[in-house]
Each structure stands twice: as C-alpha cells, then as structure tokens.
Amino acid sequence: MLDVSWAVRWVRLTAEAVGLAKAELTELDRRIGDGDHGENLDRGYRAVVERLDALDPEPENVGDVLKLIATTLMSKVGGASGPLYGTAYLRAAKATAVPSLDASAVVALVEGALDGVTARGKAVPGEKTMVDAWQAAADAAAAAAHEGASAEEVLRRASTAATAGAASTTSMVATKGRASYLGDRSAGSADPGATSTALILDAAVRAVGEGR
Amino acid sequence: MKKLLNDPQNAVTESLEGFTAVHADLVELSLDPTYVTRAGGPVPNKVGLVSGGGSGHEPLHAGFVGDGMLDAAVPGEMFTSPTPDQIQPALEAADSGAGVLAIVKNYTGDVLNFEMAVELAGDDDHRVTTVLVNDDVAVEDSLYTAGRRGVAGTVAVEKIAGAAAARGDDLETVTAVAQRVADNVRTMGVALAPCTVPHVGRPGFELGDDEIEIGIGIHGEPGRRRAPVATADEITDQLLDPVVEDLGLTDGESVLLFVNGMGGTPLSELYVVYRRARSRLEGLGVSVSRSLVGNYVTSLEMQGASVSVLRLDDETTQLWDAPVRTAALHW
Numbered sequence: 001m002l003d004v005s006w007a008v009r010w011v012r013l014t015a016e017a018v019g020l021a022k023a024e025l026t027e028l029d030r031r032i033g034d035g036d037h038g039e040n041l042d043r044g045y046r047a048v049v050e051r052l053d054a055l056d057p058e059p060e061n062v063g064d065v066l067k068l069i070a071t072t073l074m075s076k077v078g079g080a081s082g083p084l085y086g087t088a089y090l091r092a093a094k095a096t097a098v099p100s101l102d103a104s105a106v107v108a109l110v111e112g113a114l115d116g117v118t119a120r121g122k123a124v125p126g127e128k129t130m131v132d133a134w135q136a137a138a139d140a141a142a143a144a145a146h147e148g149a150s151a152e153e154v155l156r157r158a159s160t161a162a163t164a165g166a167a168s169t170t171s172m173v174a175t176k177g178r179a180s181y182l183g184d185r186s187a188g189s190a191d192p193g194a195t196s197t198a199l200i201l202d203a204a205v206r207a208v209g210e211g212r
Numbered sequence: 213m214k215k216l217l218n219d220p221q222n223a224v225t226e227s228l229e230g231f232t233a234v235h236a237d238l239v240e241l242s243l244d245p246t247y248v249t250r251a252g253g254p255v256p257n258k259v260g261l262v263s264g265g266g267s268g269h270e271p272l273h274a275g276f277v278g279d280g281m282l283d284a285a286v287p288g289e290m291f292t293s294p295t296p297d298q299i300q301p302a303l304e305a306a307d308s309g310a311g312v313l314a315i316v317k318n319y320t321g322d323v324l325n326f327e328m329a330v331e332l333a334g335d336d337d338h339r340v341t342t343v344l345v346n347d348d349v350a351v352e353d354s355l356y357t358a359g360r361r362g363v364a365g366t367v368a369v370e371k372i373a374g375a376a377a378a379r380g381d382d383l384e385t386v387t388a389v390a391q392r393v394a395d396n397v398r399t400m401g402v403a404l405a406p407c408t409v410p411h412v413g414r415p416g417f418e419l420g421d422d423e424i425e426i427g428i429g430i431h432g433e434p435g436r437r438r439a440p441v442a443t444a445d446e447i448t449d450q451l452l453d454p455v456v457e458d459l460g461l462t463d464g465e466s467v468l469l470f471v472n473g474m475g476g477t478p479l480s481e482l483y484v485v486y487r488r489a490r491s492r493l494e495g496l497g498v499s500v501s502r503s504l505v506g507n508y509v510t511s512l513e514m515q516g517a518s519v520s521v522l523r524l525d526d527e528t529t530q531l532w533d534a535p536v537r538t539a540a541l542h543w
Contacts, residue, residue, distance in 0.1 A: 034431060035412070036292065074328065075245075075297040078288055082295060083324035120324055177320050180357035181429070 002151050003100035004058060006207050007065035011052055013203035013210070015045035021199055028192040032179035037081060037192040044077040044085075062101055066093035066109075080177060081193060084117050084130065091116035103145045106154040107138075110201075114138045121176065128172035128179060128186060130193035136165030137201055152208050159201040166194040213408050220410035224267045224289060231274060235539045238278045245295070247302035248274040249284045259377040259386045260284070260306030263315040263370060264299060265322050266291040268409065269430055272366065272509045275540030281374035282538070283312075290409045290512075291431045293321035299329030303340055311339035311383035313390060315369055317362025318346035319429075341383060343390040345369050347399040347520065349458045350427025350436045361429045364472040364509040364520045365397035368532075371541065375534035393528060398458050400451040401518030403428045403435070405476065407511050426450055430474075430511045444481065448488040451519040456496065459523060463497030468504065468532060470520040475510035477517055482506070489519050502532055508540060 018025070018041050026038030048069050059065050066089045074086030095108035114134040123129040140161030144154040169191040177193075179186045217223055225243065232241035232248065239248050247264070254260055263273040264286025273285035283306035288294035303312050312333075316326045323344065330340045347365030351357055373390035381389065403425045406415040419425060419438075424447065427436025439450070461467070471486040473479070482505050490500050501524060509518070524532070536542055 034291065040292070075295050078292045078295050078325065079321040080293075080324055082321075083328050086296075086328070120327070121320075175357065177358055181351060181361075183357075 001100055002062070002106065002155070002208065004060070004062055004065060007062045008052065008058070009207035009210050010204045011045075011048055011065065011069060013207050014200050015049045017199045017203050018042050018045045018196065021196075025192050025196055028190055028195060031189045032174065032182055032186045033192060034079075034178055036079060037196065040077045040079055040081060041085075041196055044073045044082065047076045048072045061097050061099055063093040063095070063097040066090075066096060080121070081196075084120050084193065087116035087120040088113040088134070089116070091119075101151050103149060103151045103154045106151050106158070107141045107145045110134070110138045110141045110158050123176040126172065127176045128169045128174035128191045128194075129176050130191065130197045132169050132172070132191065133162040133165040133194040133197035133201075136168075137162040137197075155201075155208065156205050159198075159205045162201045163198040166190060166198040169194045213413050215408070215410060217410055223410050224287060227267070227270070228274065228287065231539070238537070238539055239274065242301070242305075245298035245301060247284055247286045247294075247298055247305070248277055249302070249305050250277050250282070254283055254306055254308035256308050257310055257380070258308055259310045259381065259383050260303075260308060260312040261315065261370065261374055261377055261386075262286065262299075262303050262306045262312055263366070264288065264294050264302065264326070265317050265319070266293055266431070268407075268512045269509050271507075271540035273370070276367070276370050276374075276538045278536070278538035280378045280534060280536035280538075281370055281541065290411065293319065293325045296325050296329040296332060299326055300332045303329060303333040304336065304338055307338050311341070313373060313377070313383065313386050314340055314342045315366065315373065315390060316342055316344050317366055318344045318359050319361060320358050322362075339383060341387040343369065343373070343387060343394055345394050347394070347397045348429060349398050349400050349454045350429075352436070363401065363430050364399045364470060364518045365394070365522065367472075367504070367508050367541075368397050368468060368470065368520070368522045369393045371536060372528050372531040374536065375531035378534065389528070389531070393522065396459070396523040397520055398455040399518050399520040400426075400455050401428045401430070401435070401472075401474065401516060402426050402447055402451060403474065403511075403514055403516040404441070405515035407475065407514035409512070424516075428511075428516065430509060444484045445488045448485045448519065449492065451517075452489045452492055452521075455519060455521050456493070459521060461493075461496065461498050461521070461523065464499075466499045466501045466524045466529070467493065468502040468522040468524055469493065469500045470504040470522070472509050472518045472520065473507035474514040474516040474518070475507055476513040476515035479506065482517055485517055485519065493521070501529065
C-alpha cells in the first residue's frame with residue numbers, strides 16, 4: 001500500500017541511494033556542470049532523514065512527508081537542483097494530501113513533480129535536464145493508469161520510464177543549465193539531474209517491496 | 213593546494229566574520245541563515261537593494277553594502293548560490309516599506325533560488341522586483357544556452373541603482389534605472405591560470421603554460437575558446453572588440469570603462485589592459501568619461517581580467533558620481 005509508511009521508507013531508501021551514488025553523480029556533474037550535484041543532494045537528503053527522525057507523531061498524509069522533503073531540500077541543497085527538486089516535491093505534495101495513494105494519485109504525484117520542475121526551470125524535453133526523466137515517468141504513469149493498472153504498477157512503470165529517460169540524455173546536447181555553455185561538448189555523458197531523478201523513483205518502487 | 217585555510221567547510225563563515233569585524237561601521241552579519249545587512253537597518257522610505265550569489269567573488273557582494281549601494285548581500289557557499297531561506301530574510305530585512313529590488317546575476321542557480329525567495333517574500337506582503345544582469349558577451353548564442361552570464365557589469369548596476377534609491381526614487385524607477393544599466397553594459401573576461409575551490413582541492417580546469425582561456429565566466433567554467441598566450445594589447449583587443457561590437461558603440465558616445473581583476477593578477481597588469489582598452493575606444497571616437505580599475509568581481513585566486521564597457525547617459529553618469537560609502541567602493 002502506498003501510504004505514509006511507504007513514503008517514509010521512500011525517503012530513507014532515497015537518502016541511502018543518493019549516498020551510494022554520490023561519487024557517480026558528482027563525476028557526471030564534473031564533466032558537464034560544476035561538479036557538486038552528488039555532494040549537494042547527499043547533504044540535502046541526510047538533512048531530510050534527520051528531520052524525519054525528529055518528527056513525532058508520524059505525518060497523517062503522504063503529502064506531508066513530501067512537503068518536508070521539499071522545504072528541507074530548498075534550504076540545504078542550493079545551486080539549481082535545490083529549487084528544482086524543492087518545487088517538484090512541493091507540487092507533488094499538493095497533489096497527494098491523502099493517507100494513501102490510488103493509481104490516479106500516483107499519476108498526480110509524478111505529474112505534479114514534472115510541473116514543478118518545468119515551472120521552475122523552464123526546460124522542455126530534449127534539453128538534457130531532469131525534465132527528460134520526469135516527462136517519461138509522467139507519460140508512462142498516465143498510460144498505465146489509463147490501462148487500469150494498480151497504484152504500485154503505475155509507480156513501477158513510471159520508474160522504468162524515468163531510468164530510460166535518464167539514459168536518453170547521454171546523447172543529447174544541453175541547451176539549459178550550466179552544461180549548455182559547453183555546447184556540443186556536453187554530449188556523451190548522462191545528465192546528473194535526470195540520473196538522480198531515476199534513482200529517486202527507483203527508491204519509490206523498492207519502498208513498496210520492503211513494506212510487504 | 214596552498215591556501216590560508218582552517219577547516220574548508222568554515223571558510224565562508226570565517227571570512228565573513230573577519231569582514232564584518234573590520235567594517236562594523238558599515239555592515240552587520242547574520243548567521244543561520246547567513247546574510248549581511250547595512251549597519252543600523254534599512255533607511256526609512258528608501259527602496260532596498262539586495263544582491264547575492266556564491267562566495268569566492270569578494271568583494272562582490274558584501275563589499276558593496278552601505279550608503280549609496282546595497283542594503284543587504286547574501287553569500288552562498290563557494291561558487292554555490294545561496295538558498296531561499298537565506299535570501300528571503302535578507303529581502304525582508306532590507307525592506308523599509310518602500311519595496312526591494314533584487315539584483316541577480318544570470319546563473320541558473322542564482323536565478324532559481326532568488327525566484328523562490330522573491331515568491332516567499334511576496335507571500336509575506338513585501339514588494340520585490342528583480343533585475344537580471346547578463347553582461348557576458350562570451351556566451352554567443354542565448355537560444356542554445358541558459359543565456360549570457362552575469363559578471364563584472366553587476367558592480368555598475370548595483371552602484372547606479374543604489375544611487376537612484378538613495379536620492380529617493382520609488383521602486384518602479386529604481387528598477388527601470390537598474391534595467392537600463394543592465395541593458396547597456398557588456399563584459400568579456402580571460403583566465404591566465406585557474407582557481408581552486410577550497411573544499412574541492414584541485415583546479416576547476418587545466419591550462420598549459422602557454423595557454424589562456426578567452427571568454428570565461430566567474431566560476432572558472434569554460435569560455436569561448438582556448439588560445440595561445442599573447443601580448444597584453446593583443447589579449448585586451450580580444451576582450452574589448454566583442455564588447456564594443458555587441459554594444460554597437462558609435463562615434464561620440466560616452467562610456468564607463470571598467471577593468472576588473474579576477475583575484476590573482478596584479479594591479480600593474482590591469483592598468484596595462486586599461487591603457488590599451490582606453491586608447492582603442494578613443495580611436496573609435498568613444499569618450500571614456502568614467503573609469504574603474506581593480507579587483508571587484510573575483511574568482512578566488514584566478515589569474516586574469518575582464519573588460520566591461522557601460523554606455524552612459526547624463527543621468528547614469530550623475531548616479532555613478534553620486535556619493536557611495538561601502539567597504540569596496542567609496543567616494
């Protein structure tokens with residue numbers, strides 16, 4: 001069930017995954033950005049877990065957990081990814097002010113995150129940014145829900161699509177963000193933001209399994 | 213890496229503590245969240261001016277807090293933009309009730325974090341306008357990039373808008389003046405040697421003994437092209453020509469010529485650059501009526517310089533001349 005304890009497990013698994021991938025994310029960012037994505041995101045999620053540990057009682061809605069992530073990332077991450085992820089989680093939180101998510105609420109969560117990233121960063125698909133992962137995830141989630149898939153299945157399809165979306169950024173030439181100053185030299189390496197987006201959604205799926 | 217450092221994680225805070233102790237008559241430091249305000253709080257009925265960005269560019273921005281310039285500055289980590297929870301209280305602390313102008317360099321992180329902070333301050337009934345500075349002509353095609361970066365021209369925007377606020381202009385007028393300066397200033401920079409961010413511990417890029425990087429930003433990020441080292445006059449021409457062309461300067465116009473050091477280049481060399489740039493401009497029939505030379509927008513210990521030209525009119529000239537009393541600029 002995609003309830004509050006799922007959301008809490010999702011946070012912890014994300015923090016763990018980001019910690020493990022810190023060096024990889026930083027290396028991707030060093031190639032085409034300013035080399036701090038792994039460090040910044042790791043600092044942010046560690047702060048999220050600290051705040052979550054200090055919470056008593058547990059939040060009532062999934063959206064409350066996402067809002068805690070949003071405000072923490074905004075104040076701890078800095079750079080471009082702080083506001084981008086902060087706004088993504090904030091919009092996702094607004095769409096999930098319920099104790100547990102059905103299929104359409106999962107779609108609303110992913111679409112909310114996409115809207116947040118797009119509203120803040122003004123990027124569109126194909127510009128080698130995290131939008132490439134979020135857009136793929138939102139499309140796949142909507143299609144799955146339309147076919148009558150369960151909430152868990154919608155989430156799984158969104159995550160698979162985000163991973164493919166992140167991989168697709170490797171061949172792209174960046175036209176947004178600091179990577180854009182490299183022009184053609186930005187091709188050949190995956191976008192760090194799209195890569196971390198895929199990690200986050202993968203953690204959401206693994207959090208379902210852990211609850212069983 | 214050899215630097216005067218204790219724990220690199222504390223470098224920004226320790227530097228700010230020293231800075232505010234030296235200039236206690238001008239500024240006050242707030243910690244947690246970190247921002248610098250004018251000593252004594254906002255001036256009644258005056259529009260507040262706030263700027264900020266990553267640290268490592270000193271004296272930008274805290275060195276420009278004081279009479280006739282900024283009311284608050286928000287320093288982020290080294291080369292990392294400040295966060296909204298730092299920027300929002302700085303905006304609010306600078307608001308005497310007459311509204312606040314945020315001056316933001318066009319770097320994606322700065323733009324996004326300021327945007328969020330301005331929204332949050334707006335929710336609390338503060339009137340905040342924003343002017344983006346994007347003077348760096350090295351970024352050729354804004355259509356395929358995040359746009360031209362905000363670099364040394366920021367000093368001119370902060371000085372002139374600060375003077376407009378000090379003479380009592382309202383928020384709309386101060387914003388329009390700041391925008392006019394941003395629209396009329398262009399910059400191009402060169403690096404002779406890279407810089408090292410303390411907690412990273414290695415240079416941001418590599419340059420051979422006989423190489424220079426033309427068209428750098430202020431974070432040691434790549435520029436327009438790598439070129440062989442040349443004479444000061446030749447390098448100056450490579451910086452000035454695209455600036456003049458982009459501004460579309462014509463015979464009879466009057467300008468401010470600003471030669472800015474990146475932190476590791478001696479003043480004596482900056483004057484050599486100034487000498488050439490001035491004579492080129494005068495050769496075009498352009499009158500260099502105001503000048504500034506020194507290390508104002510630095511990139512840690514980077515060796516290099518930038519050349520900025522601001523097209524002046526009577527009003528912006530007067531505002532440039534108006535009194536200013538800050539740590540880094542005073543007359």
